Amino acid sequence: MTLEPFGARLRRAMDERGPLCVGIDPHASLLAEWGLDDTVAGLERFSRTVVEALADRVAVLKPQSAFFERFGSRGMAVLERSVEEARAAGALVVMDAKRGDIGSTMAAYAESFLRKDAPLFSDALTVSPYLGYGSLSPAVALARESGAGLFVLALTSNPEGGEVQHAVRADGRSVGATMLAHLAAENTGEEPLGSFGAVVGATLGDLSTYDLDINGPILAPGIGAQGATPADLPHVFGAAVRNVVPNVSRGVLRHGPDVVALRDAADRFAQQVRAAVEAA
Numbered sequence: 001m002t003l004e005p006f007g008a009r010l011r012r013a014m015d016e017r018g019p020l021c022v023g024i025d026p027h028a029s030l031l032a033e034w035g036l037d038d039t040v041a042g043l044e045r046f047s048r049t050v051v052e053a054l055a056d057r058v059a060v061l062k063p064q065s066a067f068f069e070r071f072g073s074r075g076m077a078v079l080e081r082s083v084e085e086a087r088a089a090g091a092l093v094v095m096d097a098k099r100g101d102i103g104s105t106m107a108a109y110a111e112s113f114l115r116k117d118a119p120l121f122s123d124a125l126t127v128s129p130y131l132g133y134g135s136l137s138p139a140v141a142l143a144r145e146s147g148a149g150l151f152v153l154a155l156t157s158n159p160e161g162g163e164v165q166h167a168v169r170a171d172g173r174s175v176g177a178t179m180l181a182h183l184a185a186e187n188t189g190e191e192p193l194g195s196f197g198a199v200v201g202a203t204l205g206d207l208s209t210y211d212l213d214i215n216g217p218i219l220a221p222g223i224g225a226q227g228a229t230p231a232d233l234p235h236v237f238g239a240a241v242r243n244v245v246p247n248v249s250r251g252v253l254r255h256g257p258d259v260v261a262l263r264d265a266a267d268r269f270a271q272q273v274r275a276a277v278e279a280a
């Protein structure tokens, strides 16, 4: 069955459920706080609990692949099941694996996450363009074919990102702005929303010098543990705020393992996001 393009599916999910994305980030410290062992069994319990609590109410769940990879093949099996269960319960899954390599290898990464019959097929994948935006072409092509999407690291939430992303090219444009321009071109003419999104940190303050009008989604990590708040979103993103998918991971997860407490925490963030976007 052919999937509707990711951008259209995401727009509908954002309209129906609100735009919040919650991360599935099983940090060792969170496993301990939840009373779980730092083992595959602990990982599985953690992931299952997050999916059970949230997959039927938030638009997007974003598993952080690193925390599953550290357990090897058995961790990846847990990740596979989490993706499958989250999608079955109605959430869109953005796999946060930040892949990026020369084009021929990028094609294999794309096959791993974006081919419809792949065990880890996800609705969208985070990718790094820092081997050159063109190196992502195989992922762009396969995402289009599969009805999936990409989130390209443009302006990341961490303070170290600026030394690369704010660097100014010979044409006077910054590297981050160049990535945004590539995405705008990718999404030209797409309705209601393109499938090729940018990652732009909610921590970055006023971004009015950047053209965030990419006709695609903007995944905005940094809310909660990294210090940004939902109230910051209009100031950071301006008119683009309506296409922002704000991500919170530890800010919600620290309320587990109680399912009701996780839901309440996600609902609070969702409500704060809604109020901030409506007031914008």
Ligand SMILES: O=c1ccn([C@@H]2O[C@H](COP(=O)(O)O)[C@@H](O)[C@H]2O)c(=O)[nH]1
Pocket: 023, 025, 064, 096, 155, 156, 157, 158, 199, 200, 201, 221, 222, 223, 224, 225, 226, 247, 248, 249, 250, 251
């Ligand atoms: O610029 C980026 C890109 C990705 N991330 C990821 O988002 C979550 C944030 O987790 P919190 O616990 O809410 O801080 C995490 O998986 C990061 O790898 C990011 O933070 N910034």
